Amino acid sequence: MAPPSGEKITLQSGKLHVPNNPIIPYIEGDGTGRDIWRASQAVFDAAVEKAYQGKKKISWYEVLAGEKSFKQVNNWLPDETVEAFRSYLVGIKGPLTTPVGGGIRSLNVALRQLLDLYVCLRPVRYFKGVPSPVKAPEKVDMVIFRENTEDIYTGIEFEAGTAAADKFLGLLKQEFEKEFKKIRFPSNVGIGIKPVSKEGTDRLVRAAIQYAVEHKRKSVTLVHKGNIMKFTEGAFRKWGYELAAREFGDKVYTWDQWEATKAAKGEDAANAEQKAAVSAGKIIIKDSIADITLQQVLTRPDEFDVIATLNLNGDYLSDALAAQVGGIGIAPGGNINYVSGHAVFEATHGTAPKYADQDKVNPGSVILSGEMMFRHLGWNEAADLIIKGMDRAIAAKTVTYDFARLMKLEGQGTVTEVKCSEFGQAIIKHM
Ligand SMILES: NC(=O)C1=CN([C@@H]2O[C@H](COP(=O)(O)OP(=O)(O)OC[C@H]3O[C@@H](n4cnc5c(N)ncnc54)[C@H](OP(=O)(O)O)[C@@H]3O)[C@@H](O)[C@H]2O)C=CC1
Numbered sequence: 001m002a003p004p005s006g007e008k009i010t011l012q013s014g015k016l017h018v019p020n021n022p023i024i025p026y027i028e029g030d031g032t033g034r035d036i037w038r039a040s041q042a043v044f045d046a047a048v049e050k051a052y053q054g055k056k057k058i059s060w061y062e063v064l065a066g067e068k069s070f071k072q073v074n075n076w077l078p079d080e081t082v083e084a085f086r087s088y089l090v091g092i093k094g095p096l097t098t099p100v101g102g103g104i105r106s107l108n109v110a111l112r113q114l115l116d117l118y119v120c121l122r123p124v125r126y127f128k129g130v131p132s133p134v135k136a137p138e139k140v141d142m143v144i145f146r147e148n149t150e151d152i153y154t155g156i157e158f159e160a161g162t163a164a165a166d167k168f169l170g171l172l173k174q175e176f177e178k179e180f181k182k183i184r185f186p187s188n189v190g191i192g193i194k195p196v197s198k199e200g201t202d203r204l205v206r207a208a209i210q211y212a213v214e215h216k217r218k219s220v221t222l223v224h225k226g227n228i229m230k231f232t233e234g235a236f237r238k239w240g241y242e243l244a245a246r247e248f249g250d251k252v253y254t255w256d257q258w259e260a261t262k263a264a265k266g267e268d269a270a271n272a273e274q275k276a277a278v279s280a281g282k283i284i285i286k287d288s289i290a291d292i293t294l295q296q297v298l299t300r301p302d303e304f305d306v307i308a309t310l311n312l313n314g315d316y317l318s319d320a321l322a323a324q325v326g327g328i329g330i331a332p333g334g335n336i337n338y339v340s341g342h343a344v345f346e347a348t349h350g351t352a353p354k355y356a357d358q359d360k361v362n363p364g365s366v367i368l369s370g371e372m373m374f375r376h377l378g379w380n381e382a383a384d385l386i387i388k389g390m391d392r393a394i395a396a397k398t399v400t401y402d403f404a405r406l407m408k409l410e411g412q413g414t415v416t417e418v419k420c421s422e423f424g425q426a427i428i429k430h431m
Pocket residue numbers: 032094095096097098099108328329346347348349350351352353361362363364365402
């Protein structure tokens with residue numbers, strides 16, 4: 001049931017209108033979600049109270065999904081939950097379990113698709129003092145724009161040996177014999193479909209470039225595997241460059257332009273043109289193939305800034321990048337539709353079931369997802385307090401097991417390992 005007090009956040013003339021007492025729906029999450037949510041909600045309420053001294057307050061509205069929902073109402077993702085996020089516009093969630101190889105499809109992905117939250121926004125930045133496996137983690141300052149509604153996450157798959165798979169293979173054999181013959185073992189094969197559209201690419205790349213312009217970032221890299229998947233990943237690259245030139249022509253310089261100038265006037269001329277564009281404050285739009293990207297974000301992190309990529313690449317890249325700045329314990333995210341105003345913020349990590357109900361794991365990812373939510377709402381004072389509290393709690397080396405483990409390996413002196421709830425309290429104390 002919605003809380004008795006509070007008002008709806010609305011979209012007015014394309015802008016969010018946020019009342020002082022907004023109703024914000026949340027999903028607690030499975031596994032470690034329960035512990036993390038408790039710690040995080042305390043931090044959110046404390047930050048709002050400290051920033052606005054009672055003038056603003058969130059009315060939290062718990063909605064059900066996942067294991068808790070199945071237990072209580074025999075439904076993994078009730079319509080009321082989706083409707084609440086639709087109706088109240090902005091929400092936040094903990095992680096939800098997805099079984100491997102069978103069972104229900106991802107509820108996390110379902111929510112993104114049902115609400116058409118086409119951007120998965122995952123900033124990756126370094127907090128001073130956080131232990132890291134790399135030599136210069138402070139060079140990592142990237143913002144991932146992961147396409148969130150297409151690619152293999154659409155879940156169009158046919159299980160090997162089923163009637164559906166046989167029917168699909170039959171169609172393929174009949175209509176596309178040349179392609180069918182490429183299947184190495186056609187009698188026992190699972191099939192997946194990877195849709196990537198121009199519309200989906202355009203809106204994702206538009207959001208990434210818009211962000212780069214608004215935040216004065218240096219470059220947007222289109223990450224793809226277009227050498228192998230020419231008409232999906234390759235098309236993403238092509239459409240991305242075309243959109244950049246068409247909609248942001250005066251604000252960007254693309255590697256497509258560089259190639260054209262090189263072909264016409266030689267490499268020196270192309271380099272000079274790019275240098276002039278950088279001096280004029282233009283954003284460089286470039287691209288990089290996904291496999292080498294995973295190496296270069298490690299070896300040359302300062303060459304990457306905003307990254308726009310498809311769903312699966314973005315999933316891999318966000319966990320890999322999180323490792324460089326201290327791990328998945330402080331990797332926040334938001335699923336956003338910049339047109340409808342709908343947004344659901346959530347951590348990059350999952351339910352880490354082996355630590356469930358031990359009050360152990362790092363609540364930092366959900367806390368920083370809340371920080372992103374506050375900025376999205378224009379509540380920057382509350383967001384700033386969360387960053388301040390987090391910075392100082394880490395500097396005081398009062399940290400959860402994940403950071404403590406790495407800090408001890410680094411020989412960082414006295415480290416106080418605290419529980420999930422205690423880390424939340426440490427953030428509040430240091431605000
Ligand atoms: N958006 C969502 O809701 C997501 C849901 N999932 C789902 O979660 C389930 C488990 O997935 P799995 O692949 O194991 O990945 P998880 O992210 O849940 O956990 C993997 C490992 O990451 C570390 N970790 C995760 N969360 C934290 C945290 N808060 N603080 C510190 N360390 C953390 C732990 O490492 P260590 O063992 O080294 O301590 C943990 O064992 C699956 O069902 C998956 O589908 C996964 C990702 C996103």
